[in-house]
Amino acid sequence: MQRKIGIIGGSGVYQISGLEAAQWQEVATPWGAASDQILTGRLNGTELAFLPRHGRGHVHSPSSLPYRANIDALKRLGCTDILAVSAVGSLREDLPPGDFVLVDQYIDRSFAREKSFFGEGLVAHVGFAHPTCARLGAEVLSAAASAGVKLHQGATYLVMEGPQFSTLAESRLYRQWGADVIGMTGCPEAKLAREAELCYASLAMVTDFDCWHPGHDAVDVAAVIATLSANADKARNVIAALPAALEARPGACPCGCDRALDTALITASEKRDPALAAKLDAIAGRLL
Ligand SMILES: CSC[C@H]1O[C@H](OP(=O)(O)O)[C@H](O)[C@@H]1O
Numbered sequence: 001m002q003r004k005i006g007i008i009g010g011s012g013v014y015q016i017s018g019l020e021a022a023q024w025q026e027v028a029t030p031w032g033a034a035s036d037q038i039l040t041g042r043l044n045g046t047e048l049a050f051l052p053r054h055g056r057g058h059v060h061s062p063s064s065l066p067y068r069a070n071i072d073a074l075k076r077l078g079c080t081d082i083l084a085v086s087a088v089g090s091l092r093e094d095l096p097p098g099d100f101v102l103v104d105q106y107i108d109r110s111f112a113r114e115k116s117f118f119g120e121g122l123v124a125h126v127g128f129a130h131p132t133c134a135r136l137g138a139e140v141l142s143a144a145a146s147a148g149v150k151l152h153q154g155a156t157y158l159v160m161e162g163p164q165f166s167t168l169a170e171s172r173l174y175r176q177w178g179a180d181v182i183g184m185t186g187c188p189e190a191k192l193a194r195e196a197e198l199c200y201a202s203l204a205m206v207t208d209f210d211c212w213h214p215g216h217d218a219v220d221v222a223a224v225i226a227t228l229s230a231n232a233d234k235a236r237n238v239i240a241a242l243p244a245a246l247e248a249r250p251g252a253c254p255c256g257c258d259r260a261l262d263t264a265l266i267t268a269s270e271k272r273d274p275a276l277a278a279k280l281d282a283i284a285g286r287l288l
């Protein structure tokens with residue numbers, strides 16, 4: 001099956017250029033409106049769909065982002081994979097601002113968000129031990145290498161609720177927990193992508209040392225934007241190199257992302273809520 005890559009652009013990444021047949025499209029979903037219209041087109045022969053996570057002009061806050069609509073809209077457009085781009089704070093001395101990391105684990109401390117497409121009347125529990133797709137991750141690593149961008153492989157992303165940045169005590173605590181980077185959007189986005197049976201990888205740009213580092217000022221938006229602007233080309237170059245790095249003969253996902261719901265649905269068929277089942281047409285239609 002040919003792959004179609006959804007790109008979710010984070011803070012500072014509100015559009016991408018170089019797409020052939022580029023077109024901004026409105027995609028309606030049963031979960032409401034997505035963060036913005038979605039830019040579709042082809043990049044070096046691969047179908048792409050780009051969605052700015054916070055909307056053009058950065059209008060949505062991490063707590064009020066329409067996470068479910070965003071994932072549903074990308075799935076509805078036929079995306080098989082999602083590359084999420086994010087700005088993150090560093091919780092480690094050896095991950096300085098300007099570096100990129102490939103996130104592969106999350107500690108989800110967010111609490112004020114809808115975290116599942118499923119619920120009352122149609123319950124599902126997907127596996128999330130390995131929250132990102134190893135195949136897509138390897139392809140992103142290879143794209144970064146060919147774009148000449150240093151990308152650290154593997155990082156644990158602490159998801160905080162925000163929108164305020166952390167206190168010093170919190171930042172120190174998260175370091176003790178072994179988290180490597182901190183941001184506000186990684187979950188539930190990755191969780192919902194798994195429920196939608198999409199391969200998901202997270203390319204994170206380190207923009208600051210949060211507030212724990214004695215040799216650096218505590219993070220503020222100006223510092224984040226300054227680092228993002230200085231390094232935005234690197235993110236663009238990784239994205240541009242991704243089509244050539246994709247597996248030439250794609251089959252089923254070797255990690256099983258595309259079959260995540262096979263063993264997840266638990267509500268008896270006769271007890272299922274038909275209204276919720278109808279809303280899940282794009283997400284779980286193949287099983288309902
Ligand atoms: C602008 S600093 C805080 C903001 O930046 C990150 O956004 P994203 O993950 O979409 O790149 C962080 O999660 C906060 O939403």
Ligand SMILES: Nc1ncnc2[nH]cnc12
Binds near residue numbers: 088165166
């Ligand atoms: N220090 C930080 N904390 C939370 N989200 C961030 N995004 C970028 N830097 C961040």
